[in-house]
Amino acid sequence: MRQPAVAGQFYPLRPENLEKELKQCFEGLEIRERNVLGAICPHAGYVYSGKVAAHVYAVLPKADTYVIFGPNHTGYGSPVSVSTDTWKTPLGSLEVDRELADGLSGSIVDLDELGHRYEHSIEVQLPFLQYRFDQDFMILPICLGMQDEETAVEVGNLVAELASKSGKKLAFIASSDFTHYEPANVAREIDNEVIGTILNLDIPGMYEKLYRKNASVCGYGPIAAMLTASKKLGANRAELLKYSNSGDVSGDTSAVVGYAAIIVE
Known part of the structure; x- marks a missing residue:
């Protein structure tokens, strides 16, 4: 069982408080499913980025399995790792799609729990999915420590084929x-500038912009993997639903973190 690592920090530990916070994140948004194949969601504390993330989850369609690509902030585990543990959150437990996970064996993706144990980037997405779809879905959590273009595209292609x-x-x-x-x-x-390349579904352009601007986007590998997989399954357009930064909440605009909600259809 993969226990929550950041419950009580990034989001409330008590189920009733978590549900209340999630409800506030969706306030003013219409729940209307669209034909979304891929998406980008922030992973900061809900007080800062939850309302941005909710823009994606309000239009995300019901799926059998949600593949969640997250960056590895901790440095633990394999360069690219998939977890097969059951994941627990304050709202319940979620099963990993072990059939898909098994299909990754022998590839660049290692079966490795250590890369996931303390990592928050995937965990913070799960209560949003549970809030929308209860427990009626599976997940495939893939953590990328290596985020170069070649690795990310390979991971995206592997998952799309599966x-x-x-x-x-x-x-x-x-x-x-x-x-x-x-x-x-x-x-x-x-x-x-970076979002412009994403909206054009231009992965090489995104990497070029990241390097040229020395941009501190933490999950660029997951973004590239998601774009690759989505395009492989027929996606041909992207849309920015919401952009904000931590200063919009804290009032301190001197050193902010940017958040974007983007869907790919």
Whole structure:
């Protein structure tokens, strides 16, 4: 059992408080499923980025399995790792799609729990999925410590091939925040340029922009993997639903973190 690592820190530990916070995140949003194949969601504390993430989850369709790509902030575990543990959150337990996970054996993706044990980027997405869909789905959690373009694209292609063979309905979620600890105007300028390449589904362009701007987007590998998998399954457009930064909540615009909700259809 993969126990929650950041319950009580990034989001409330008590189920009733967590549900209340999630309800507040969705306030003013219409729940209307769209034909979303992939998405980008932030993974900061819900008080900062929960309302941004809710823009994605309000339109995310019901799927058999949600593939969640997250960056590895901790440095533990394999360079690219998939977990097969049952994942527990304050709202209940979620099963991993072990059929898909088994299909990754022998590839660049290692079966490794250590990379996931203390990592928050995937965990914080799960209560949103449970709030929308109860426990009626499976997950495939993939943590990327190596985020270079070649690795990310390979992971995305692998998962897309598995999805096609399985016949299941899948959706791909990339967990990422955008620019870290820059003044709000600088963060917005950098993020606008990076987001522009994402909206064009341009993975090489995104990497080029990241390097040229020295952009501190933490989940660029997961974004590239998600875009690759989504495009392979027929996605041809992307849309920015919401952008904000931590300063919009804290009032401190001197050093913010940027958050974007993006869907790929």
